[in-house]
Amino acid sequence: MSNRWIQPGDNVDITNERKKCTFDIEKMSAFIHGGEDKLQRRREILEYVKSNKSLGDPQPIEFMTRNERVENASRKIVEMTNNTDQIDGSDFFGEGMYYQALTMGRDLHAMSLHYVMFIPTLQGQTDDEQLDHWLSLAIARAIVGTYAQTELGHGTNLSKLETTAHYDPKTEEFVLNSPTITAAKWWPGALGKSSNYAVVVAQLYTQGECKGPHPFIVQLREMDTHKPLKGITLGDIGPKLGINGSDNGFLLFDHVRIPRRHMLMRYSKVLPDGTYIKPQHSKLGYGTMVFVRSIMIKDQASQLGAASTIAIRYASVRRQGEIIPNSGEVQILDYQTQQYRLFPQLARAFAFLFAAYEIRDLYMKVTEQLTHGNTELLPEIHALSSGLKSVVSWDTAQGIEQCRLACGGHGYSQASAFPEIYGYAVGGCTYEGENIVMLQQVARFLMKAAEEVKKGSANLAEICAYIGRKGEQHSRFTSVDSYRDEDIVSDLEYVARQQVFRAYEKLRKAQQQANSETAWNSCSVELCKTSRWHVRLYLVKNFLAKVSTAPSDLRAVLHDVARLYAFDIITSSSGNFYENGYMREDQMNEIREGVYKCLHRIRPNAVSLVDSWDYDDRELKSVLGRRDGNVYPALLEWAKQSPLNKTEVLPTFDKYLGPMMREAKSKL
Numbered sequence: 074m075s076n077r078w079i080q081p082g083d084n085v086d087i088t089n090e091r092k093k094c095t096f097d098i099e100k101m102s103a104f105i106h107g108g109e110d111k112l113q114r115r116r117e118i119l120e121y122v123k124s125n126k127s128l129g130d131p132q133p134i135e136f137m138t139r140n141e142r143v144e145n146a147s148r149k150i151v152e153m154t155n156n157t158d159q160i161d162g163s164d165f166f167g168e169g170m171y172y173q174a175l176t177m178g179r180d181l182h183a184m185s186l187h188y189v190m191f192i193p194t195l196q197g198q199t200d201d202e203q204l205d206h207w208l209s210l211a212i213a214r215a216i217v218g219t220y221a222q223t224e225l226g227h228g229t230n231l232s233k234l235e236t237t238a239h240y241d242p243k244t245e246e247f248v249l250n251s252p253t254i255t256a257a258k259w260w261p262g263a264l265g266k267s268s269n270y271a272v273v274v275a276q277l278y279t280q281g282e283c284k285g286p287h288p289f290i291v292q293l294r295e296m297d298t299h300k301p302l303k304g305i306t307l308g309d310i311g312p313k314l315g316i317n318g319s320d321n322g323f324l325l326f327d328h329v330r331i332p333r334r335h336m337l338m339r340y341s342k343v344l345p346d347g348t349y350i351k352p353q354h355s356k357l358g359y360g361t362m363v364f365v366r367s368i369m370i371k372d373q374a375s376q377l378g379a380a381s382t383i384a385i386r387y388a389s390v391r392r393q394g395e396i397i398p399n400s401g402e403v404q405i406l407d408y409q410t411q412q413y414r415l416f417p418q419l420a421r422a423f424a425f426l427f428a429a430y431e432i433r434d435l436y437m438k439v440t441e442q443l444t445h446g447n448t449e450l451l452p453e454i455h456a457l458s459s460g461l462k463s464v465v466s467w468d469t470a471q472g473i474e475q476c477r478l479a480c481g482g483h484g485y486s487q488a489s490a491f492p493e494i495y496g497y498a499v500g501g502c503t504y505e506g507e508n509i510v511m512l513q514q515v516a517r518f519l520m521k522a523a524e525e526v527k528k529g530s531a532n533l534a535e536i537c538a539y540i541g542r543k544g545e546q547h548s549r550f551t552s553v554d555s556y557r558d559e560d561i562v563s564d565l566e567y568v569a570r571q572q573v574f575r576a577y578e579k580l581r582k583a584q585q586q587a588n589s590e591t592a593w594n595s596c597s598v599e600l601c602k603t604s605r606w607h608v609r610l611y612l613v614k615n616f617l618a619k620v621s622t623a624p625s626d627l628r629a630v631l632h633d634v635a636r637l638y639a640f641d642i643i644t645s646s647s648g649n650f651y652e653n654g655y656m657r658e659d660q661m662n663e664i665r666e667g668v669y670k671c672l673h674r675i676r677p678n679a680v681s682l683v684d685s686w687d688y689d690d691r692e693l694k695s696v697l698g699r700r701d702g703n704v705y706p707a708l709l710e711w712a713k714q715s716p717l718n719k720t721e722v723l724p725t726f727d728k729y730l731g732p733m734m735r736e737a738k739s740k741l
C-alpha cells in the first residue's frame with residue numbers, strides 16, 4: 074500500500090512505524106472526514122493556504138508580544154476573508170473551520186465572534202426585514218460584530234443580567250444602560266478593540282415590566298474613526314490563559330439610545346406602542362449558544378486529535394531506556410504505560426469527532442423544524458449539546474494535559490504546541506455555559522424522563538429510552554473476546570440507568586424536606602454524575618454504531634479503538650459496575666485485560682491512525698509532532714528564533730548579573 078506520509082529524509086523510526094500499517098490510510102482519512110470528496114477539498118484548501126504567503130506567520134507566534142499577536146491575527150483574518158472564494162461558505166462546519174484552523178491557528182481573533190456568534194445570531198434571531206438589512210452588511214464585512222452577553226457580575230445566570238434596555242414609546246427607542254459596575258459586559262471576544270457592532274443581551278423593560286434578557290443590535294464605534302460612540306465605554310480585558318490574539322473586552326452603556334427595530338424580533342417583539350409579544354418558546358432567544366455548543370464538539374475533538382498526533386508521533390521517535398537490558402534503547406511508545414496514557418486520548422478524539430457529526434445533523438434538523446414553528450426537539454438538542462459540550466471539553470482538556478506529560482520535558486516547551494492547544498481548548502470548559510452548570514441542564518432533562526418512567530409512560534425520546542428499559546440484572550459475558558458491542562452498551566445502560574434513579578430518588582426525598590431549589594442543590598453532585606453517564610453512554614453507542622458503518626477493511630482497527638474507549642470508561646469506574654452484584658470481579662479483570670489487548674493491537678497502527686486524521690504540519694504547528702519525525706534539529710532551529718538569542722549578550726547582563734559577579738569576585 075502506498076503511504077503519502079512517508080517521504081525521503083524522514084526519521085527512520087517514524088518511517089518504520091508507517092511501514093507497519095495494516096490499513097489503507099487514505100480510506101481511513103476519508104472515513105474520518107466524511108468522504109473522499111471532503112478529504113480532497115481539505116487538500117485543496119491546504120494547498121491554497123500554503124501557496125498564499127500572506128496567510129502565514131512571520132515568526133512562530135510563541136515569540137510574539139501580545140500586541141504583535143493581535144496585529145498579526147488581524148492582518149491574517151482580513152487576508153483570509155478576502156479569499157473566501159477558496160471555500161464553500163455554506164460548509165462552515167467542514168471547510169470554514171478547516172480554512173480558519175490552517176490560517177489562524179489555535180487562537181481567536183478580530184472576527185471570530187463575528188463569524189461564530191454575530192452572524193449566526195442575525196440569521197437566527199432577526200425577522201425578514203431585519204435580516205435583509207443587517208446580514209448583507211455583516212457578510213460583506215462592512216460591519217464587524219460580536220456577541221456581548223456575559224457581564225462582570227453574571228455569566229451563567231442570565232435572568233440576573235443587569236444591562237437594561239428600557240423602551241421609550243415617545244421616541245420609539247430603547248435606552249441601553251449599565252446601572253452598576255457589575256453590569257459591565259465582560260469577556261466578549263473581539264469586543265475590546267476590533268468590533269464596531271455587537272449583539273447585546275439586555276433586560277428588556279416595556280410598559281413598566283421586565284420581560285427578561287433579549288438580544289439587541291448596537292453600534293459601538295464610529296464607522297470612520299472607530300472611536301467609541303457617545304455613552305459607550307470600551308476596552309480590552311487583558312491577557313488570558315490562552316487566545317491572546319483576541320481582544321476579549323468590556324463595555325459599559327450610559328443611557329445609549331437605539332431605534333426600536335434594533336431589537337432582534339424574530340421571536341419576541343415590542344410594538345411601537347410598547348406592547349410586548351412573547352416568543353413561542355421562552356428559550357428561543359438562546360439559540361446561538363446552542364449553535365456554538367454544537368460546533369464546539371468538533372473543534373474540541375480536533376484539538377484532542379492534534380494533541381494525540383503530536384504525542385504519538387513524538388513517542389515513536391523518542392528513544393529512552395531499555396525494556397530488555399543491553400538490547401538498546403526503545404521507542405518510548407513501546408512502554409505499556411505510555412500506550413495506556415496516549416491511546417485512550419486518541420480513542421476519545423475519535424469518539425468526540427463522530428459525536429460531532431451527529432450533533433451537527435441534529436442541529437440542522439432542529440433548525441429546519443424551527444422554520445415551521447416546530448419547537449419539539451429544542452429540549453433534546455439543548456440537553457445533548459450541553460452534555461456533550463461539558464463532557465467533551467473536560468475530557469479534551471485532561472487528555473491534552475496527558476499528552477503533554479507523555480512528552481516529558483519537551484512537552485513543557487511551547488515548541489510542542491501543547492501550551493497553545495491547552496490554553497485554547499480549556500476555555501471550552503467555561504465559555505458557552507460553565508460545564509457543571511450545563512451538566513445540570515442535562516440532569517433536568519433526565520429527571521423528567523425518570524419521572525415519566527415512574528408514571529408508567531413509554532413515551533421517551535430515543536436518546537433516553539434506556540431509562541425506561543428493564544435491562545438485565547447481571548452482566549452476561551464470560552470472556553472479553555466474547556464481549557459483544559451490544560453487551561458493552563447494555564452494561565453501560567445499566568450503570569447510567571442506576572445512576573438516573575439513584576439521583577431521582579435522592580431528589581424526590583430531598584424535595585419532601587426542602588423547597589425544590591434547595592433540594593436540587595443538595596443532590597447536584599449526583600445529578601452531574603447522572604448527566605456524565607448519560608453522555609458517556611451516548612458517546613460509546615455512537616462510536617460503535619459509526620464503526621459498523623465503516624468500510625469493512627477499516628472496521629477491525631477502528632473496533633479496537635472503540636473498544637478501548639469503552640473499556641477505559643468501564644475500568645476507570647469499576648465500582649459502579651459492581652453495585653448490586655451486576656458485574657463480577659473476574660468480569661472486570663477480563664475487561665482490564667481487554668484494555669491491554671487493545672493497546673497491544675493498536676500499537677503497530679498508532680502512528681498511521683494519527684496520520685489518518687490528516688493534520689498537516691501547517692495545522693499542528695508543533696516541533697514534536699512534525700510529520701517527518703526530525704524533532705531534534707528542528708527543536709534547535711526553533712530555539713534559535715527566540716528573541717533572547719538575537720544578541721550573544723543581553724543588555725541586562727551589564728545591568729544586573731555582570732556587576733553582581735564582578736563585585737562578588739572582587740571580594741574573594
Ligand SMILES: CCCCCCC/C=C/C(=O)SCCNC(=O)CCNC(=O)[C@H](O)C(C)(C)COP(=O)(O)OP(=O)(O)OC[C@H]1O[C@@H](n2cnc3c(N)ncnc32)[C@H](O)[C@@H]1OP(=O)(O)O
Pocket residue numbers: 189220222223228229230231232262356359360362363365368369372451452455503504505506507510514517518
Ligand atoms: C468553535 C469555537 C468557538 C469559540 C467561541 C467562544 C465564544 C464564547 C462565547 C460565549 O461564551 S457567549 C456566552 C455564553 N453564555 C452562556 O452559555 C450562559 C450559560 N447560561 C445559560 O445558558 C442559562 O442561563 C442556563 C444556565 C441554561 C439557565 O437558564 P435560565 O435560568 O434562563 O433557565 P432555567 O430556569 O434553568 O431553565 C428554564 C428551562 O429552559 C430550558 N433551557 C435553558 N436553556 C435552553 C436552551 N438554550 N434551549 C432550550 N431550552 C433551554 C431549561 O432546560 C429549562 O427547561 P425545563 O427543565 O424547565 O423544561
Ligand SMILES: Cc1cc2nc3c(=O)[nH]c(=O)nc-3n(C[C@H](O)[C@H](O)[C@H](O)COP(=O)(O)OP(=O)(O)OC[C@H]3O[C@@H](n4cnc5c(N)ncnc54)[C@H](O)[C@@H]3O)c2cc1C
Pocket residue numbers: 186220221222223226227228229230259260261262316321500503504505506507508509510
Ligand atoms: C475564553 C472565553 C471566551 C468567552 N467569550 C464570550 C463571548 O464572546 N461573549 C460572552 O458573552 N461571554 C463570553 N465568555 C463568558 C462565558 O460565557 C462565561 O464566563 C461562562 O458562561 C461562565 O459564566 P461565569 O463566568 O459567570 O461563571 P460563574 O457562573 O461565576 O461560575 C463560577 C463557578 O460557579 C459555579 N456555578 C455558577 N452557577 C451555578 C449553579 N447554578 N449551580 C452550580 N454551580 C454554579 C460554576 O460551576 C463555577 O464553578 C467567554 C469566556 C471565556 C473564558
